[in-house]
Amino acid sequence: MHLFSKEFKLSKQLTTIHLIVLYYLLAVGFSTLLLSLPIFHQDGVDLTFIDILFTAVSAISVTGLTVVSTAETFNAYGKIAITVILQFGGIGIMTMGTFVWVLLGKKIGLRGRQLIRVDQNSKTLSGLVKLMLQIFKIILLIELVGTIILSTYFLTYYDTWQEALLHGFFGAVSATTNGGFDITGSSLMPFANDYFVQFINIILIILGAIGFPVLIEIQELLKGMFKDNGETYRFSLFTKLTTFTFFGLVLIGWLLIFLLERNAFFADKTWHETFFYSLFQSVTSRSGGLSTMDVNDFSLPTLLLTSVLMFIGASPSSVGGGIRTTTFAIMLLSIYNYAKGNSSIKVFGREIDQEDITRSFIVISTASLLVISSIIILATTESLPILAIIFEVCSAFGTTGLSMGITPDLSTFGKTVIMLLMFIGRIGIFSFLFLLRGKGTKDVFRYPSEKVIIG
Amino acid sequence: MHLFSKEFKLSKQLTTIHLIVLYYLLAVGFSTLLLSLPIFHQDGVDLTFIDILFTAVSAISVTGLTVVSTAETFNAYGKIAITVILQFGGIGIMTMGTFVWVLLGKKIGLRGRQLIRVDQNSKTLSGLVKLMLQIFKIILLIELVGTIILSTYFLTYYDTWQEALLHGFFGAVSATTNGGFDITGSSLMPFANDYFVQFINIILIILGAIGFPVLIEIQELLKGMFKDNGETYRFSLFTKLTTFTFFGLVLIGWLLIFLLERNAFFADKTWHETFFYSLFQSVTSRSGGLSTMDVNDFSLPTLLLTSVLMFIGASPSSVGGGIRTTTFAIMLLSIYNYAKGNSSIKVFGREIDQEDITRSFIVISTASLLVISSIIILATTESLPILAIIFEVCSAFGTTGLSMGITPDLSTFGKTVIMLLMFIGRIGIFSFLFLLRGKGTKDVFRYPSEKVIIG
Numbered sequence: 001m002h003l004f005s006k007e008f009k010l011s012k013q014l015t016t017i018h019l020i021v022l023y024y025l026l027a028v029g030f031s032t033l034l035l036s037l038p039i040f041h042q043d044g045v046d047l048t049f050i051d052i053l054f055t056a057v058s059a060i061s062v063t064g065l066t067v068v069s070t071a072e073t074f075n076a077y078g079k080i081a082i083t084v085i086l087q088f089g090g091i092g093i094m095t096m097g098t099f100v101w102v103l104l105g106k107k108i109g110l111r112g113r114q115l116i117r118v119d120q121n122s123k124t125l126s127g128l129v130k131l132m133l134q135i136f137k138i139i140l141l142i143e144l145v146g147t148i149i150l151s152t153y154f155l156t157y158y159d160t161w162q163e164a165l166l167h168g169f170f171g172a173v174s175a176t177t178n179g180g181f182d183i184t185g186s187s188l189m190p191f192a193n194d195y196f197v198q199f200i201n202i203i204l205i206i207l208g209a210i211g212f213p214v215l216i217e218i219q220e221l222l223k224g225m226f227k228d229n230g231e232t233y234r235f236s237l238f239t240k241l242t243t244f245t246f247f248g249l250v251l252i253g254w255l256l257i258f259l260l261e262r263n264a265f266f267a268d269k270t271w272h273e274t275f276f277y278s279l280f281q282s283v284t285s286r287s288g289g290l291s292t293m294d295v296n297d298f299s300l301p302t303l304l305l306t307s308v309l310m311f312i313g314a315s316p317s318s319v320g321g322g323i324r325t326t327t328f329a330i331m332l333l334s335i336y337n338y339a340k341g342n343s344s345i346k347v348f349g350r351e352i353d354q355e356d357i358t359r360s361f362i363v364i365s366t367a368s369l370l371v372i373s374s375i376i377i378l379a380t381t382e383s384l385p386i387l388a389i390i391f392e393v394c395s396a397f398g399t400t401g402l403s404m405g406i407t408p409d410l411s412t413f414g415k416t417v418i419m420l421l422m423f424i425g426r427i428g429i430f431s432f433l434f435l436l437r438g439k440g441t442k443d444v445f446r447y448p449s450e451k452v453i454i455g
Numbered sequence: 456m457h458l459f460s461k462e463f464k465l466s467k468q469l470t471t472i473h474l475i476v477l478y479y480l481l482a483v484g485f486s487t488l489l490l491s492l493p494i495f496h497q498d499g500v501d502l503t504f505i506d507i508l509f510t511a512v513s514a515i516s517v518t519g520l521t522v523v524s525t526a527e528t529f530n531a532y533g534k535i536a537i538t539v540i541l542q543f544g545g546i547g548i549m550t551m552g553t554f555v556w557v558l559l560g561k562k563i564g565l566r567g568r569q570l571i572r573v574d575q576n577s578k579t580l581s582g583l584v585k586l587m588l589q590i591f592k593i594i595l596l597i598e599l600v601g602t603i604i605l606s607t608y609f610l611t612y613y614d615t616w617q618e619a620l621l622h623g624f625f626g627a628v629s630a631t632t633n634g635g636f637d638i639t640g641s642s643l644m645p646f647a648n649d650y651f652v653q654f655i656n657i658i659l660i661i662l663g664a665i666g667f668p669v670l671i672e673i674q675e676l677l678k679g680m681f682k683d684n685g686e687t688y689r690f691s692l693f694t695k696l697t698t699f700t701f702f703g704l705v706l707i708g709w710l711l712i713f714l715l716e717r718n719a720f721f722a723d724k725t726w727h728e729t730f731f732y733s734l735f736q737s738v739t740s741r742s743g744g745l746s747t748m749d750v751n752d753f754s755l756p757t758l759l760l761t762s763v764l765m766f767i768g769a770s771p772s773s774v775g776g777g778i779r780t781t782t783f784a785i786m787l788l789s790i791y792n793y794a795k796g797n798s799s800i801k802v803f804g805r806e807i808d809q810e811d812i813t814r815s816f817i818v819i820s821t822a823s824l825l826v827i828s829s830i831i832i833l834a835t836t837e838s839l840p841i842l843a844i845i846f847e848v849c850s851a852f853g854t855t856g857l858s859m860g861i862t863p864d865l866s867t868f869g870k871t872v873i874m875l876l877m878f879i880g881r882i883g884i885f886s887f888l889f890l891l892r893g894k895g896t897k898d899v900f901r902y903p904s905e906k907v908i909i910g
């Protein structure tokens with residue numbers, strides 16, 4: 001009957017998560033060092049430490065909030081360095097680490113496999129290395145195809161093939177890892193009327209944010225179709241729930257942005273402009289962070305809605321942040337089933353586990369406390385409009401990277417708060433709570449339980 | 456193991472809550488009728504239907520948000536009529552109904568007792584009538600003492616004893632029921648430097664908002680002390696938890712308001728002004744709604760903090776609204792114990808029931824969805840600053856009644872949204888969810904349970 005009962009067999013998970021966070025911190029340190037090297041900078045650029053650190057955290061957490069223009073600050077090599085950092089952040093340091101280990105022919109011990117397990121939230125230790133390699137191969141394949149398509153297409157945009165290739169490569173990596181960085185100087189705004197570029201970006205963003213388990217199950221489905229062994233492939237409850245929620249959020253966001261802006265920003269736009277602006281904005285608020293327009297052109301309700309969408313974020317075990325789709329779905333299902341008076345939550349022919357319900361609520365409550373506290377703190381330390389602060393905080397926690405433009409205007413303290421939010425958003429509320437965790441007390445003694453009056 | 460298991464013995468609760476809501480709706484109808492009578496208006500006043508309805512809902516839900524000035528709209532009789540409506544709303548229609556029935560010598564059937572039980576969230580049917588009478592007597596006694604003290608003191612403020620009595624009576628009822636209405640035309644601002652009036656108001660607000668069960672247990676404690684039967688009185692877990700949380704919130708609010716405003720609003724104030732302004736503001740944000748100052752004089756972070764405090768609200772089974780203190784306390788305890796890795800929540804020598812934990816999260820999630828949706832909807836329909844909208848929505852849901860002054864500027868649709876929030880805030884998220892409830896399905900069949908990845 002008790003809340004936290006099943007959790008405590010996993011005492012090793014504690015040290016494991018500490019190690020993962022340590023790895024992430026090391027990656028931030030390494031990235032900061034890398035980005036501070038003058039050989040990666042444009043001529044005459046002089047960066048402060050806090051701005052380099054901010055860029056590193058933003059890249060490792062694949063958020064894309066920037067205090068300096070990537071286009072004007074970093075040279076071609078610097079831009080390539082950023083794509084490397086985005087890979088480390090997006091696919092997960094553990095996956096990268098495993099790959100390097102496998103590449104070097106080293107045997108991966110149980111400890112190493114455990115690290116990966118927690119980072120990607122997998123369920124079993126068996127076949128984990130294979131799984132990580134699979135993820136890595138899938139993402140790399142997606143990025144390769146993206147680079148080829150975009151670079152070829154960009155030959156019409158840029159003078160040299162080198163420039164087209166750089167833009168195609170950077171764009172494909174930034175979209176697939178949901179990195180949100182741009183080297184155009186104004187995100188995807190130059191392509192506001194190029195629906196082909198937008199379409200490719202939408203596909204890449206979705207493939208990165210939909211969750212690695214989903215990609216792997218799709219791959220298994222495809223493999224099964226070629227083999228045709230007569231068995232019907234069965235997707236996991238997780239894949240069904242997260243995919244349904246992900247596309248549900250995209251559709252609802254699309255529709256609401258259209259409705260809220262039809263007499264405002266879209267008033268003088270054609271139907272196809274309206275169609276693509278609202279679609280792209282809805283997709284990018286899942287976690288992408290690239291934008292085809294200045295979000296300041298949107299009206300108040302759209303910006304609040306986008307903040308909520310960013311707070312929800314992408315699928316678990318994806319390149320995205322936020323409270324994650326499944327958490328949000330389970331909250332809605334719990335409320336619905338409670339209001340209906342049902343005694344359990346049935347969905348897609350399965351029942352939701354009680355422990356998952358408790359976890360969802362813990363994640364949502366902690367995230368809300370974190371985001372609201374951050375908003376009030378920044379409202380105290382920064383002289384900036386409240387709407388821009390709400391938007392920025394939700395964007396950082398969702399590792400989305402959209403901004404009303406206040407990021408460079410933040411104080412050093414303000415930048416630190418946003419950095420922490422990006423970091424927690426990326427490692428997830430769960431790992432964050434584990435970080436604070438002590439050894440925990442098993443019930444060596446019990447008190448009588450007594451009910452109180454609620455709500 | 457399942458979420459909603461214990462709930463469904465109480466199939467009668469469903470109809471009971473429907474009836475309670477029906478009673479509340481009837482009270483709103485009756486109050487609207489009453490307040491529309493010209494004999495209660497000042498000369499030359501012409502009210503629209505929506506404004507009368509809004510005043511009725513605000514009074515029945517003891518919120519205190521107003522679209523017209525009570526002082527300038529209603530004459531002395533009208534003001535007394537409002538105190539009657541505040542009593543109906545504050546002490547609860549069920550309590551009043553019981554009292555009338557008992558007064559008329561009628562026997563109260565099981566059905567009638569059930570109505571009261573749900574409204575006051577009591578645990579057993581036995582001794583319920585006695586309990587209700589006890590509550591009624593306690594509140595009336597508090598109001599009587601308050602009236603005597605304030606009226607006597609007001610003799611120095613007002614020319615005639617009739618005026619002093621009216622102000623003393625109205626003030627005592629408005630404070631005790633946490634009604635938040637005023638007949639000064641500017642809340643308690645005329646007493647901004649009268650710490651005696653503020654002190655009395657603070658006491659009355661707290662007595663109303665601390666929760667009826669707490670008052671009754673204190674009364675029992677006092678009785679026991681006179682009898683001196685050697686037994687130590689044991690407060691219930693509910694009383695301990697809600698009282699601790701209530702005063703914890705008051706203290707934290709007091710401290711934070713002081714810190715946030717010490718270089719702003721308090722910069723040119725004396726220490727005793729600072730002391731009382733911040734104390735009163737913290738107490739009134741629990742649910743009181745009276746104010747010794749114009750909240751617009753506060754800075755952004757204080758207004759956001761106050762919004763959060765109003766959203767949390769007062770104790771359950773009190774005159775206040777919001778998600779309620781115990782809900783908030785259980786959320787914090789859950790997060791803390793989860794992060795610590797404890798397998799159960801121990802507090803005050805008792806364990807929190809798993810069902811109460813689930814309930815708390817359901818209440819918080821539903822309330823958050825409701826409040827955020829309302830903010831986005833009002834941001835769409837009203838041309839008002841976002842901060843004022845956030846503040847107004849939290850104030851309505853917490854049935855607090857503080858406002859940055861936009862209430863009269865709301866459109867008819869906007870007023871309707873605020874009315875719904877006040878109503879839901881008063882009946883509570885729980886009754887609100889019950890309203891939506893169907894018959895519910897018991898588990899006639901089960902699906903296999905499958906875990907998913909969370910946050």
Ligand SMILES: [K+]
Pocket residue numbers: 062063064178179180287288289399400401
């Ligand atoms: K991003």
Ligand SMILES: [K+]
Pocket residue numbers: 517518519633634635742743744854855856
């Ligand atoms: K009130």
